[in-house]
Amino acid sequence: MSNDPSASTDRVLLITGASSGIGAATARRAAAAGWRVVLAARSLERLQALAAELGGAQRALAVRCDVTDWQAQQHMVELAVGEFGQIDAAFANAGFGGPRGFQNDTPEHWREMVLTNVYGAALTLRAVIPALTASRGHLLLTSSVAGRRALPGSMYSCTKHAVTAMGEAARQDLHGTGIRVTLIEPGMVDTPFFENRPTSALQADDVARAVLFALSEPPHVDVNEILVRPTAQAG
Ligand SMILES: NC(=O)c1ccc[n+]([C@@H]2O[C@H](COP(=O)([O-])OP(=O)(O)OC[C@H]3O[C@@H](n4cnc5c(N)ncnc54)[C@H](OP(=O)(O)O)[C@@H]3O)[C@@H](O)[C@H]2O)c1
Numbered sequence: 348m349s350n351d352p353s354a355s356t357d358r359v360l361l362i363t364g365a366s367s368g369i370g371a372a373t374a375r376r377a378a379a380a381g382w383r384v385v386l387a388a389r390s391l392e393r394l395q396a397l398a399a400e401l402g403g404a405q406r407a408l409a410v411r412c413d414v415t416d417w418q419a420q421q422h423m424v425e426l427a428v429g430e431f432g433q434i435d436a437a438f439a440n441a442g443f444g445g446p447r448g449f450q451n452d453t454p455e456h457w458r459e460m461v462l463t464n465v466y467g468a469a470l471t472l473r474a475v476i477p478a479l480t481a482s483r484g485h486l487l488l489t490s491s492v493a494g495r496r497a498l499p500g501s502m503y504s505c506t507k508h509a510v511t512a513m514g515e516a517a518r519q520d521l522h523g524t525g526i527r528v529t530l531i532e533p534g535m536v537d538t539p540f541f542e543n544r545p546t547s548a549l550q551a552d553d554v555a556r557a558v559l560f561a562l563s564e565p566p567h568v569d570v571n572e573i574l575v576r577p578t579a580q581a582g
């Protein structure tokens with residue numbers, strides 16, 4: 348069912364990786380704060396269930412999107428603008444990890460990880476810039492503590508360093524457009540990211556609150572980075 352885009356002027360947040368963990372928690376926090384949300388990931392049924400929970404078609408749009416697919420990313424943005432009329436913020440959050448040790452992961456898994464974490468985030472950035480330019484909006488990217496300090500044998504850490512660089516590169520490139528850029532750099536978070544769920548970790552909602560903090564600052568304040576660890580995390 349199609350919405351009348353003029354029916355609401357509430358701001359619109361697009362989130363990739365919204366079917367789980369940090370993305371889903373951010374969607375819940377944002378919806379509670381009055382944002383309309385566009386929920387993107389590959390697991391459409393989970394996105395649809397979350398969209399229903401967050402108020403249905405007037406408030407939340409579920410879009411199947413594999414972030415490694417440029418056409419899918421363009422389609423995601425077209426749907427979002429078509430249904431809601433605008434995108435005020437985009438959170439490039441989709442990603443996954445892998446085992447440490449350069450001998451311990453397969454080349455195929457590395458390829459998927461680099462394509463998702465780095466190329467996928469770059470495609471999201473590229474796809475949303477026109478809409479964010481129109482709205483003088485806000486771009487957020489999920490990097491990691493692992494994007495700030497190298498972890499031994501971690502290709503994942505390499506991908507997150509690339510995302511950290513992408514955030515600063517985007518900030519400089521978008522200077523003068525009014526678009527703000529925020530890097531979210533969590534330490535360990537208890538999500539399905541881990542096969543064996545960690546103890547003494549952050550909860551996804553802890554990171555969601557950090558995202559909402561950056562989003563709720565006034566337009567002249569650009570929170571460039573938020574690095575947040577669980578108190579129990581040393582490194
Ligand atoms: N958990 C941590 O300790 C931690 C710490 C620092 C940073 N991070 C980062 O936080 C982000 C979210 O992770 P999480 O902890 O919330 O893990 P999660 O619960 O496993 O969520 C990962 C999300 O990414 C989506 N995704 C994966 N591949 C995708 C693809 N090709 N296209 C579209 N969506 C894709 C997944 O959805 P589908 O499978 O449905 O596509 C899912 O919604 C990631 O970038 C991760 O690297 C996590």
